[in-house]
Amino acid sequence: MTHHPQKPLQVGSRPVVPGIPNPTCPILLEAKSVLDKTQDLHRAIRKLRRSTQRCPTCPENLECPALRYFAHAVDTAIREVRQEWGLDKE
Structure with a gap:
């Protein structure tokens, strides 16, 4: 039995390579943009969470x-x- 290597995923005539946006695909650039923004959001939420470490000393902590x-x-x-x-949905 011969093993045939799997062909890369293609959009049009260009292969889709992870990390390299394919301008012929209508969603890849938008998806990359969203993923980049999620990294910024993740950092901002972590920073906010670290800021809440000061909350236990605040008199309004329980009802803030x-x-x-x-x-x-x-x-x-x-x-x-x-x-x-x-x-x-599961």
Whole structure:
């Protein structure tokens, strides 16, 4: 039995190479842009989370409206993305 190497995924006449956007594909550039932005968002959320380490000394810690607002906003955003992409269906 001979082994035939698998052909690379192609869009049009060009192979799709991970990390190299293919301008003939309508979604690859947008997908790369979204992934780049998620890295920025991840860093910003980590920075915010580190900032909350100062909260235990705050007199409003237990009833802090800012913390509750941001926690709710992040939870809502994650839930909406999961629903939109069908990730909650099992």
